[in-house]
Amino acid sequence: MKKRALITGITGQDGSYLAEFLLTQGYEVHGIIRRVALEDPEHRLMRIQHLQGKVQLHAASLESHPSIFKVISTVKPHECYHLAAQSFVAYSFEDEFSTLNTNINGTHYVLSSIKECAPKCRFYFAASSEMFGNTDMVPQNETSRLQPRSAYGISKVAGYHLTRNYREAYGIKAWCGMLYNHESPRRGHEFVTRKISMHAAKIKLGLTNEIYLGNLDAKRDWGHAREYVKAMWLMLQQDRPSDYVIATGQSHSVKDFLNTAFSHVGLNYRDYIKSNPELIRPADIQILVGDSSKAKRELDWKYNVSFTELVQEMVDADLELIKETLKSKNH
Numbered sequence: 001m002k003k004r005a006l007i008t009g010i011t012g013q014d015g016s017y018l019a020e021f022l023l024t025q026g027y028e029v030h031g032i033i034r035r036v037a038l039e040d041p042e043h044r045l046m047r048i049q050h051l052q053g054k055v056q057l058h059a060a061s062l063e064s065h066p067s068i069f070k071v072i073s074t075v076k077p078h079e080c081y082h083l084a085a086q087s088f089v090a091y092s093f094e095d096e097f098s099t100l101n102t103n104i105n106g107t108h109y110v111l112s113s114i115k116e117c118a119p120k121c122r123f124y125f126a127a128s129s130e131m132f133g134n135t136d137m138v139p140q141n142e143t144s145r146l147q148p149r150s151a152y153g154i155s156k157v158a159g160y161h162l163t164r165n166y167r168e169a170y171g172i173k174a175w176c177g178m179l180y181n182h183e184s185p186r187r188g189h190e191f192v193t194r195k196i197s198m199h200a201a202k203i204k205l206g207l208t209n210e211i212y213l214g215n216l217d218a219k220r221d222w223g224h225a226r227e228y229v230k231a232m233w234l235m236l237q238q239d240r241p242s243d244y245v246i247a248t249g250q251s252h253s254v255k256d257f258l259n260t261a262f263s264h265v266g267l268n269y270r271d272y273i274k275s276n277p278e279l280i281r282p283a284d285i286q287i288l289v290g291d292s293s294k295a296k297r298e299l300d301w302k303y304n305v306s307f308t309e310l311v312q313e314m315v316d317a318d319l320e321l322i323k324e325t326l327k328s329k330n331h
Contacts, residue, residue: 006077009084016047018229062106073117096151103155123174139291180221180247185317197314204265247290
């Protein structure tokens with residue numbers, strides 16, 4: 001019998017890579033999408049268009065417990081990967097209420113529905129390095145103090161504790177993956193990494209001549225999303241639920257990302273950079289770097305993509321995307 005997996009946030013970067021991976025493992029893959037995605041599939045289902053017919057999609061909202069309950073009671077998944085969230089940290093400063101409501105209540109609705117309808121289902125919660133905030137431990141591991149610095153980080157801490165509580169109080173097999181920043185050509189345009197790769201491509205092709213950014217000195221542990229979804233799956237194959245930091249163990253600044261992206265297309269980023277104080281967060285985290293020794297030891301998870309390879313892949317993909325878009329406009 002095929003294993004059934006349910007992915008919330010299947011239309012996002014991580015959801016699309018995970019769906020692809022699970023299909024290669026022989027899973028029957030189901031995904032939860034918002035109803036508006038069905039009305040605008042060209043844009044909202046863009047990352048999973050190539051999977052149409054291979055995955056089964058269900059309309060529901062993280063803001064509606066009955067809709068989540070209905071999907072889980074229908075699918076009765078063996079594994080549930082809860083990836084959907086309001087995940088853009090800068091936006092969480094502008095709209096703290098919807099970030100907290102969607103992320104905390106949505107996680108609670110999924111866990112509660114699993115407890116009632118599919119108690120043997122293994123559950124994965126997408127925790128985040130943002131939970132650590134300005135912790136004094138560098139690098140951070142599973143035991144580091146949680147000091148979130150944004151509504152997004154706070155919502156993830158709440159989801160992390162909800163998940164652990166369902167594990168300990170109700171015996172739900174539930175894992176938390178504390179993933180550090182993970183990028184790819186499928187990253188949303190609002191994130192700084194994609195903004196950089198897209199602008200490097202646009203400037204190279206003569207379509208613009210400047211890029212506005214905030215804090216260039218912030219350091220993050222950037223990995224490839226495609227590698228990180230394998231870690232999610234490996235967690236749910238273990239006998240005993242636990243929590244894992246997933247990271248590369250290397251930290252790079254926004255400046256490093258800029259330099260790698262622009263030099264890849266033969267440009268010096270300093271010629272095009274413009275500072276915008278509005279893009280600096282009210283409470284920023286200066287450095288995040290993760291220690292994933294536990295994942296390497298217990299899951300046998302290995303990370304295989306260098307920082308330079310990741311950045312260059314993103315820039316190359318954006319160059320291709322822009323060229324294709326221009327070509328289709330001219331026809």
